[in-house]
Amino acid sequence: MIKAILKFGIFSFLLLGINAYSQEKKHFTGYSNILQGIIPNQKTDFWILVHNNYGKNQEVRVVGTKKDYIPQSSGFNLFPDENGFFYVVSSSAGKIEYITDLPALRKFVGKIDNVDEAAIMLTDEGYFVDEEFNDLAGNYAEDSKNYYLEVGKLTSKECPYQKKHFTIAVNKATGEIGTVKDDGTYIELYNKKCTNNPRLLKIEKKEPPKDEPKKTNSTTKRR
Template sequence: MKKITSKIILFAFLISGILMYSQNKKKFAGIPGILQRIIPNDKVDFWVLVYNSYGKDQEIKISGTKMSYTPQFSGFDIFPEEDSFYYIAYSSAGKMDYVTDLATLKSFIGTIDNVEEAAIAATIEGYMVDEEFKDVAGNYYEDKSNYYLDLGKLTSTECPYQKNHYTLTISKTTGAITNVKDNGTYIELYNKKCKNNPRLLKLEKKEEPKDEPKKSTGATQRK
C-alpha cells in the first residue's frame, strides 16, 4: 500500500511540474517588440530603432532626446524578409553612429540583460523567432539561472524548404548557449521549382501519354 501511495505522490509531482512548466512558457512579442527591449551596452545619449520597408523609414522606438541622423540604405533583420530591414542610429559622447549589421548589433547589445536580448543573440547565431509558429519556435521559459528558448532554424533553403525547432538553454550569467535540444522538423515546404515536389511528380505521372488502343483493321483482305 505504501509503494502505491508513494508512486501516486511521485506521479502527482511530475504532472504538476509539467503543468507549471507549460503555464510559465511565454510567447515572444513580434520582432519589433523584441528589438525595443534592447538595453545598449555602453552609455548612449540617444538611440532610435528604425524599420525600413520598400524604401520607407518608420521609427519604432526613440530613447533619449531625439537628434538628427542620416537615413540608412541597408541594415539587419533577425527574420530575413525581402525589401525590409532594421537599423539603429545612436549618439554617444556627441558622436552619431549606426548599427546596420548583426556584428555591430551584437556589440551594441553587449551583455545579455533580458530574455529578448538572449533571443537576439541566438538569432545572430542562426536561430530565429518564427512569428508564424510561436507555439513551437517563438516562446520561452526562465528560472534563476537560465533562459530556455524555443526557436526555429532554417535547415534547408533548397527543395524542400525546411525548418527545425530547438530548445536553447542560455546562461543568465554569461549569456552563452550552454545546451541545444533538437526537437525535429516542424515545417517542410515545396515550391513549383522543386523537382522533387511530390505533387508535381503525381501530376507528371497523370500527364504521361497512354498507349493508344490498336484500331481494328476490319475485314481481312482476301487473296
C-alpha cells in the same frame, strides 16, 4: 517520523510548483518589441530604433535627446524574407554610429540582460523567432539560471524549403548558449519545380498507359 515525511513531501511539492511556474511558457510579441528590450552595453547620449518599411522610416523607440541623423538605406532583419528592415542610430561621446547588420547589433547589445537580448543573440547565430508559428518557435521560459527559448531555423532554401525548431538554453550569468534541443521539422514545402517533389516522383513511377491497338479502316473497291 510520519510528520517529518509529510513535511518533506509538502516542501517537495511546493518546490516542484515553483519550478513549474518559473518555467511557464510565454510568447514573444513581435520583432519590434524584442528590439525595444535592448539595454546597450555602452553609455549612450541617445539611441534610436528605426523601422524602414517600403522606404518609409518610423522611429520605434527613442532613448535620450536625439540629434539629426542620416536615414539609412539598408539594415538588419530578425526573420528570413522579412519586409523592410531595422537599423539603430546610436550616439556615444558625441559620435554617431549606424548599426545596420546583426554582428554590429550584437556588439551594441553586449552582455545579455534579458530574454529579448538572448533572442537577438540567437538571431545572429542563424535562429529566429517565428511569429507565424509562435506556438512552436516563438516561446520562452526561464528559471534562476537560464532562459529557454523555442526558436526556428531555416535549414534549407532549396527543395524542399524547410524549417526546424529548437529549444535553446542561454545562461543568464554568462550569456553563453548551453543545451540545444532539436525539436524536429515543422515546415517542409515542395513546389512544382522540385525534382524531389514526392508527388512528382509518384507520377513518374506510374506505368505509362499501354497503346491501344490502332483501328484499320478497310476499304473495298467497287468495279
